[in-house]
Amino acid sequence: MTDPQSLVRQFHKAMGLHHIDDPAPDDDKTADRRYALIREEAYEVGYELLERGGRTAIAHELADLAYVVYGTAEEYGIDLGPVIEEIHRANMSKLDDQGQPIKDERGKVLKGPNYTKPDVAAVLERSDRMRKEYRDFERRAAQANAAFEAKVNEAARTQDLSMFNAACDSLREFVNRERCDGCGSLGCCCHEGE
Ligand SMILES: [Mg+2]
Numbered sequence: 001m002t003d004p005q006s007l008v009r010q011f012h013k014a015m016g017l018h019h020i021d022d023p024a025p026d027d028d029k030t031a032d033r034r035y036a037l038i039r040e041e042a043y044e045v046g047y048e049l050l051e052r053g054g055r056t057a058i059a060h061e062l063a064d065l066a067y068v069v070y071g072t073a074e075e076y077g078i079d080l081g082p083v084i085e086e087i088h089r090a091n092m093s094k095l096d097d098q099g100q101p102i103k104d105e106r107g108k109v110l111k112g113p114n115y116t117k118p119d120v121a122a123v124l125e126r127s128d129r130m131r132k133e134y135r136d137f138e139r140r141a142a143q144a145n146a147a148f149e150a151k152v153n154e155a156a157r158t159q160d161l162s163m164f165n166a167a168c169d170s171l172r173e174f175v176n177r178e179r180c181d182g183c184g185s186l187g188c189c190c191h192e193g194e
Contacts, residue, residue, distance in 0.1 A: 003081055004066060004067075004070050005070045005073060005074065005079070005080055005081060007070075008067055008070040008071050008074055009074055011067075011071070012071060012074050012075075017071075017074075017075070018030075018074065018075045019074045019075070020073075020074050020077050020078070020079065020131070021077075021131075021135070023074075023075060023076060023077035024075040024076070026076070030075060030076075034068070034071070034072040034075060034076075037068040037071070037072070038065070038068050038069060038072065040068075041061065041064045041065040041067075041068050042065055044061040044064065044065075045058070045061040045062055045064075045065050047061075048060075048061050077128075078124065079124075079127040079131065082123050082126070082127045083120055083123050083124070083127075085123075086118045086119065086120060086123045087118050087120075089118070090115070090116060090117055090118035093112075093114050093115045093116050094109055094110065094111050094112050094114075094115050095112060095114065096112040096113065096114070097112075097113070097114070130188075133187075134187050134188070137178060137186070137187030138187065140174075140178070141174075141178070141186075141187065144170075144171060144174040147167075147170070148167050148170070148171045151163060151164075151166065151167035151170075152164060152167050155167060
């Protein structure tokens with residue numbers, strides 16, 4: 001499945017709403033609008049739970065709630081997936097040395113000796129940097145593509161096979177240069193700063 005935030009981003013772009021690459025102003029108007037959406041959907045989840053609305057209605061309202069939560073992340077320029085991973089990492093560090101949960105008498109999970117707090121600031125900094133790197137890559141790729149097309153058209157016009165080969169070579173060099181050392185994807189900088 002496509003990650004949920006990508007779907008919500010698609011919606012925001014299609015509807016002319018703010019999104020991760022064009023965040024909303026951090027003002028009262030944005031905060032009030034996003035909070036109203038979350039409050040409304042959270043209320044609807046609560047209603048279906050308490051009124052025993054059934055799995056279909058609960059699933060529907062949970063998805064509505066997740067949608068506006070991801071939409072809020074979009075409007076605030078936040079890539080929420082890595083933040084959730086960091087929260088998960090911190091939560092899993094609550095296990096004790098034997099890999100067992102520590103609970104109080106009411107069953108609430110407590111923090112064990114290995115617990116480390118989530119570092120949300122560091123995660124945001126990294127995801128912001130990776131997104132900027134990707135945008136820079138997109139610009140370089142568009143330039144490389146335009147240069148390739150110009151050379152190929154010129155080669156076709158002049159029937160110059162060596163010019164065509166040179167155009168292919170330079171595009172191949174671009175791809176090799178841009179390939180991520182970490183994961184092998186183009187335009188990814190996941191290996192940097194680690
Ligand atoms: Mg709803």
